[in-house]
Amino acid sequence: MPSSDDIASLNDVHFGYVASRPVLDGISMRIPRGKVVAIMGGSGCGKTTILRLLAGQMRPDKGNVVFDRQSVPRLSKPELYAMRRRLGFLFQFGALFTDMSVYENVAFPFREHTDLSEELIHDLVLMKLNAVGLRGAAYSRTNELSGGMARRVALARAIALDPLLMLYDEPFTGLDPISLSVVGQLIRRLNDALGISSVLVTHDIYQSLKIVDYVYFVGEGRILAEGTPEAIRSSTDPFVKQFVNGEEDGPVPLHMKALPLATDFLGRAIEERAQ
Amino acid sequence: MQRATIDLWVGIFVAIGVISLVFLALKVGNLMTWSNAPSYRVEAHFDNIGGLKLRAPVKAAGVVVGRVENITLDSVSYEAIATLNIDQRYRFSKDTIASILTSGLLGEVYVGFDVGGDEETLKDGDTIIKTQSAVILEKLIGQFMLNQASSLAQGDHK
Amino acid sequence: MNIANWLRALGQTTINALAHLGFIFRFFIAVLLNTPMAVTRARLTLREIYFAGVLSLVIILVSGLFVGMVLALQGYDILSTYGASDSVGVLVAMAMLRELGPVVAALLFAGRAGSAITAEIGLMKATDQLLAMEMMAVDPLARVAAPRFWGGVISMPLLAALFSTAAIFGAYVITVQLIGMDDGAFWGNMQAAVDFRMDVLNSVIKSIVFAVIVTLTAVFEGFDTEPTAEGVSSATTRTVVHASLAILAADFIMTIFMFRGV
Known part of the structure; x- marks a missing residue:
């Protein structure tokens, strides 16, 4: 049940892009203050949808989403925008503004939401870039950055206004092992240093178990398993075991649901013979 | 592109645009003689x-x-x-x-x-x-x- | 039964088209309501005037010059048959001011600036930049759409005027400098025939209407892009095609109202 210790929570959330096919089918989860929570699951299981619901980008069909004691689906547009200033969002590939330099990207939230002087913005931007280790890249163009660097710049931009909660959408996708652990450690360090909370949507089980406090496994629109990293590692749940060990077949089947083989391959032959 | 350069170019653009409008109005449309004259x-x-x-x-x-x-x-x-x-x-x-x-x-x-x-x-x-x-x-x-x-x-x- | 199906499809298409039109109109209103940022942070709009206007200057001036020169050559050829070669200046000025100036400038503008606006916004959408902006509590309609819209609406009438001016200058070069017609007859006949309100003002009105059509189409298609590489390319094509057709249709309607019975 939600307590005041939670920065955000989902209570029995139902959601579907089309009514006939629910993506989320009764999901409840809590994001405690100061913790890093991972949401894991196979591709297309609705992980990203959960982030979008948390950020108020979409409204659940049923159930409630709470952020900082406010019910997100009930917020008006100005209230929602006010809420998002306390929220940091890191996109899968960073989503840096390609028409601006690295410096201008990080300065963007200050320019849009504050009246700070140019000198102050300059100092703040370099501070934020320093926090992700990229002060030296301040005057580079965004297309000169590697994937990992772009994501770190985006991270600097996301933490610019000191959010209460950071949402990470697949932060590890497409990174080499070094960049991957750099980004992973950065997420953890920033979380503890800034005293914020983080939600991490990922399917990189190995990296995330090293840095998170709690894990939710999502599949078929519901929570299949949850627990601390230790509990997950020693879990005997067949789904968790399949995911952790990366087994090909298991509760998550290799084959998509389809007609029986005989019907698909021989169907026409059978029909033709019947005629 | 530096800000000052953009400013300069936009300034030049707007200036010659307005000049050509004035040209069309005065030299081609002969506004001077008619619409304003008492x-x-x-x-x-x-x-x-x-x-x-x-x-x-x-x-x-x-x-x-x-x-x-x-x-x-x-x-x-x-x-x-x-x-x-x-x-x-x-x-x-x-x-x-x-x-x-x-x-x-x-x-x-x-x-x-x-x-x-x-x-x-x-x-x-x-x-x-x-x-x-x-x-x-x-x-x-x-x-x-x-x-x-x-x-x-x-x-x-x- | 076949006809019933056909009718149903036709009805569905009509309803979809109307709904799409309504959607564009709602988008238009939303952009207008989000104008304040484009005004208070003029630098954003200035940047768009640079990209839409300044960068279109060369193509507009060069095409204008050539259109004027060609029109003068052809006009001289035909008019001299009737002993009216003095009216070449009138022909070019009238054709440019009433129709060609606003229309051709708008078509070029759709191809040069409109497609660029759509591609830029579409790419921003495909790479989550618009969503990222929204997540940072910045409305893309105010930050991205409105400055581009107003930048285009300010640039386009100036470009149309420059296009007409370049064409008249081109005609001047051909008839006066090359063919050796009298300088005074060229300008004098033009001034006697061109009416300020009728021709010059209507020309400006047309170019403003075209500016709204092109820029709105470009910004809308950008926001409406399917966020894939293919989506961006087809949205860019749609901008040029739809804007061009809309320009020609609007030109026809405005010509009826402006020049009928004169």
Whole structure:
């Protein structure tokens, strides 16, 4: 049940892009203050949808989403925008503004939401870039950055206004092992240093178990398993075991649901013979 | 691109854009002479205005001195009433003759002023009394044919 | 039954088209309501005037010059048959001011600036930049759409005027400098025939209407892009095609109202 210790929570959330096919089918989860929570699951299981619901980008069909004691689906547009200033969002590939330099990207939230002087913005931007280790890249163009660097710049931009909660959408996708652990450690360090909370949507089980406090496994629109990293590692749940060990077949089947083989391959032959 | 460079280019762009608008208005559209210049209105009644159109020029001695502002039909006398907008700078005597003329065979139709000798000049709201209607080519040809036919007929009698 | 199906499809298409039109109109209103940022942070709009206007200058001036020169050559050829070669200036000025200036400038503008606007916004959408902006509590309609819209609406009438001016200059070069027509007759006949309100003002009105059509289409298609590489390319094509057709249709309607019965 939600307590005041939670920065955000989902209570029995139902959601579907089309009514006939629910993506989320009764999901409840809590994001405690100061913790890093991972949401894991196979591709297309609705992980990203959960982030979008948390950020108020979409409204659940049923159930409630709470952020900082406010019910997100009930917020008006100005209230929602006010809420998002306390929220940091890191996109899968960073989503840096390609028409601006690295410096201008990080300065963007200050320019849009504050009246700070140019000198102050300059100092703040370099501070934020320093926090992700990229002060030296301040005057580079965004297309000169590697994937990992772009994501770190985006991270600097996301933490610019000191959010209460950071949402990470697949932060590890497409990174080499070094960049991957750099980004992973950065997420953890920033979380503890800034005293914020983080939600991490990922399917990189190995990296995330090293840095998170709690894990939710999502599949078929519901929570299949949850627990601390230790509990997950020693879990005997067949789904968790399949995911952790990366087994090909298991509760998550290799084959998509389809007609029986005989019907698909021989169907026409059978029909033709019947005629 | 540096900010100052963008500013400069946008400044140049807007400046030459406005200059070309002014060019179109003054040099091509000849705004200077007409729309802003103070003017007065006079009316002229014609039996037939032919192909006279709105905004056709009014010329005196070949110089454009005004424009046709309005054309209506007097429902009593069945005359065409042309309202002429004349530049304030030019004064014309009361007995000026307004005629509807064509520049060249295919040229534009305009109102021509032939100035008379009256001491008094036309004022705003005045009516030009002496007018000469448009020459309708078809009527002329018709008349010519008629004359030819009748002279031929007379010749037969003789 | 075949006809019933056909009718149903036709009805569906009509309803979809109307709904799409309504959607565009709602987008238009939303952009207008989000104008304040484009005004208070003029630098954003200035940047768009640079991209839409300044970068279109060369193509507009060069095409204008050539259109004017060609029109003068052809016009001289035909008019001299009727002994009216003095009217070449009138022909070019009238054609440019009334129709070609606003229309051709708008078509070029759709191809040069409109497609660039759509591609830029579409790419921003495909790479989550618009969403990222929204997540940072910045409305993309105010930050991205409105400055581009106003930048285009300000640039386009100036470009149309420059296009007409370049064309008249081109005609001047051909008839006066090359053919050796009298300089005074060229300008004098033009001034006698061109009416400020009728021709110049209507030309500006047309170009403003076209500016709204092109820029709105470009910004809308950008926001409406399917966020894939293919989506961006087809949205860019749609901008050029739809804007061009809309320009020609709007030009026809405006010509009816402006020049009928004159």
